[in-house]
Amino acid sequence: MSKHHTVRRHTPRSLAALDTPIVSLTAYTTPMARLLDPHCDLLLVGDSLGMVVYGMDSTLAVSVEMMIAHGQAVVRGSQKACVAVDMPFGSYQESPQQAFRVAADIMARTGAGCVKLEGGQEMAETIAFLVQRGIPVIGHIGLKPQAVHAHGGFRTVGRGHEADQVMADAQAVEKAGAFAVVIESTMEPLSRAITEALSIMTIGIGASPLCDGQILVAEDMLGLFPDFTPRFVRKFANLGQEVDRAVADYAHAVRTRSFPGPAECVGMAKPE
Numbered sequence: 001m002s003k004h005h006t007v008r009r010h011t012p013r014s015l016a017a018l019d020t021p022i023v024s025l026t027a028y029t030t031p032m033a034r035l036l037d038p039h040c041d042l043l044l045v046g047d048s049l050g051m052v053v054y055g056m057d058s059t060l061a062v063s064v065e066m067m068i069a070h071g072q073a074v075v076r077g078s079q080k081a082c083v084a085v086d087m088p089f090g091s092y093q094e095s096p097q098q099a100f101r102v103a104a105d106i107m108a109r110t111g112a113g114c115v116k117l118e119g120g121q122e123m124a125e126t127i128a129f130l131v132q133r134g135i136p137v138i139g140h141i142g143l144k145p146q147a148v149h150a151h152g153g154f155r156t157v158g159r160g161h162e163a164d165q166v167m168a169d170a171q172a173v174e175k176a177g178a179f180a181v182v183i184e185s186t187m188e189p190l191s192r193a194i195t196e197a198l199s200i201m202t203i204g205i206g207a208s209p210l211c212d213g214q215i216l217v218a219e220d221m222l223g224l225f226p227d228f229t230p231r232f233v234r235k236f237a238n239l240g241q242e243v244d245r246a247v248a249d250y251a252h253a254v255r256t257r258s259f260p261g262p263a264e265c266v267g268m269a270k271p272e
């Protein structure tokens, strides 16, 4: 018997069998994936990387090649979590055939377990086309960051008459065959009603504690993304402050020539 035991990676099917809420965070790089993987069921290579990693002011300019490079990095850095890769803006809205070509490329070149795409009723045909051809899909409804201009900004979606549309979107995504749906920045009672109405998993971000799982952008909950913090983010750490302190200490050590010291140099005489 081999002494190396292999860790089984979560699949869309094993996620559905979990009897605790799905723990999910975004990841964009190998070192971050290594840190998050032991604790997470699902890692999302979100197109939010355009804003968080590349400093863009929306996700609209993120390319398929960027998603593939970061998807590969996250798959390399994880063993246990199911990895989902976002389909970026413009890579799937044109036709189901375009979506299939891009999704297949993402799946083949990254080794991810599924893709996520934004949209409800209007994307149902595309979701069905991908699912029927063997690509597991996570839908994304409520606030759709790729539609930020149509929404009129990053805001809560689903107040008043919008609620019926968000519910219809959720039902269309389920009917099309998605195995899960992200509900973003939506009124809590609506997110709860969607979770009760659907049999597929709901993964909330600014949604409801009753969703079947929760997701946050890792840099937001770690306090590493100071540009903008949505109301729905809880900061579980303030690592930005810790980085600031460490870099200030490093700068001081370099300027006062206390770094590198004898332990960090080869053959340097220890001070008397």
Ligand code: KIV
Binding pocket: 026, 044, 045, 046, 047, 048, 049, 086, 140, 182, 184, 205, 215, 216, 217
């Ligand atoms: O791109 C992203 O990070 C996402 C999550 C916020 C759900 O879609």
